[in-house]
Amino acid sequence: MLDIPLMQDNIVEEDKRALIDFLEQTDRFTQGPQVRAFEREWSEWLGCRHSVFVNSGASANLITMMALAETLGKGEIIVPAITWSSDISSVLLAGHTPVFVDIDFKNLAMDENEVLNAISERTKAVFLTHVLGFNGLTENLELELRKRGVVLIEDACESHGTRFARDGRDAKVGSVGFASNFSFYYAHHMSTVEGGMVCTDDGEFYQLVCMLRSHGMLRENPDPAVRELESARWPDLNPEFTFMMPGFNVRSSEMNAVIGRKQLPRLDNAIRQRRENCELFVENLRSDRYFTDFDLRGQSNYALVTLLREADSELFARVCEKLRSENVEFRRGTAGGGNMTRQPFVRRALPDVCPESFPHADHVHSFGLYTGNYPGLEKGKIERLCTLLNTL
Known part of the structure; x- marks a missing residue:
């Protein structure tokens, strides 16, 4: 009998020992310095400026689509017919309209020509899934989206380390588009048991995602100048509890980040x-x-x-x-x-x-x-x- 499970030994003894050592030494368990360190280390590994650690890849999908609605307004998001349900759910929950296109067998991702044919004046973004570790992007598609001013969002939840030939060099998928989502679910390339990441080079988008992660609170905005400006605009509110937009609690914990930091070098x-x-x-x-x-x-x-x-x-x-x-x-x-x-x-x-x-x-x-x-x-x-x- 072959006996092949979907995943095996993705949390090893050294991960468990690191977590036990952390628990014996800390009195901070909610989002804190371990989360911030994991975000910095992940950004360096991926090759992006900003990363925001959340409690799942599905939550990463959700706050990405919500942040797009805040910045670009609601509209059509082009999505593949083969993807995970949370990609489509996030589009619907953020008030966008999903526009489905068929896939290409060679990488199970969206067919390039169908994507380009589906773009209209109502299109806000293309939400491309790199399915099961295959690269779903082409140089032509990336170039055409740039020419047409259409935002590219990458779902790389199953594709850590997949590479895309770009400008004469290899870039990791998730570092190519305007923003990207990763998952650290137990069965994926690396695990924090449950967890996900939103990645971007855009500073304003990063600020929005940080606030959306934590109830839409102003104090979660990483830019002190923005916090000061917005606090002055709302003088009747406590700046510690000023809610700038409808948000969520999709934070992850220090324990999840400890496991992620231990796994990343492997x-x-x-x-x-x-x-x-x-x-x-x-x-x-x-x-x-x-x-x-x-x-x-x-x-x-x-x-x-x-x-x-x-x-x-x-x-x-x-x-x-x-x-x-x-x-x-x-x-x-x-x-x-x-x-x-x-x-x-x-x-x-x-x-x-x-x-x-x-x-x-x-x-x-x-x-x-x-x-x-x-x-x-x-x-x-x-x-x-x-x-x-x-x-x-």
Whole structure:
């Protein structure tokens, strides 16, 4: 029996010991110096100016979309039909209208031409998901968005360390767009158990996100000049409790930050091992039966994707049955449960959207799945998994 879980040993003994040592020495548990240190270290690793640590990637999505509504106003946000539910939820909850486009099989991300065709005078941003560690961005798409003045937001929650060739150099995804979101959920490339990050180079956007993270409070604005100016505008209010906008409490804790700081130095090596695992899997899979034409340049694979090349319900059922019998954990539909336009909350919010309008996403929905990929996954198990799939 293969026995491959989705994730294994992502919180190791040295992480637990660091947390125990911290708990024995501190009397500060809520957001404080550990959070600020983790934000600085993450910004340096990613290559951005500002990072804001929150309690999940979903919360990072939410306050990013809320901050966009504050700065650009509400409008249309172009989103992929294959993504995680919180991307779409955040767009709806912030008062924007999601505009869905189909995906490209080679990276499971939004089809570049469909994105450009969907842009209108109502478009506020493109919310691009780098799915399962594949780079979803092209130089042409980035250039066209810049020319048209359309903001790019990157969801890199599953794609820590994925790289994008830009201006003759490699940039990490999440450092390319106006803002980006990361997740540190247990199963991702590195973990704070629960946690997420909003990243940006824009100082004003950074200030908004800091306030939105903590109830919209003025005192959370990192710029003292802004705090002083706004306090003078509202002299009848206590500056410690001046709420500038409707906000949330999506702060993370010192304990989560301690684990993140301990894991970050190991991240690059974990990414290298994930890349090697993915390349081995794709090289050994039958290309006549399964889709293997993925664009692996710069990938930082979160999970191993099994996608039938042709629609075949009977074969897909045999694949699922065999994986279960071998105790190989998997998720159907790849990222987020398949074609998002088939989900109940989307159908209620956008009843005129037709799921069949996104045939590539629908194919992934019905004939795609992923299995676990993590640094401790033995190469021999990957090869045995390929043999198992190839003989079905």
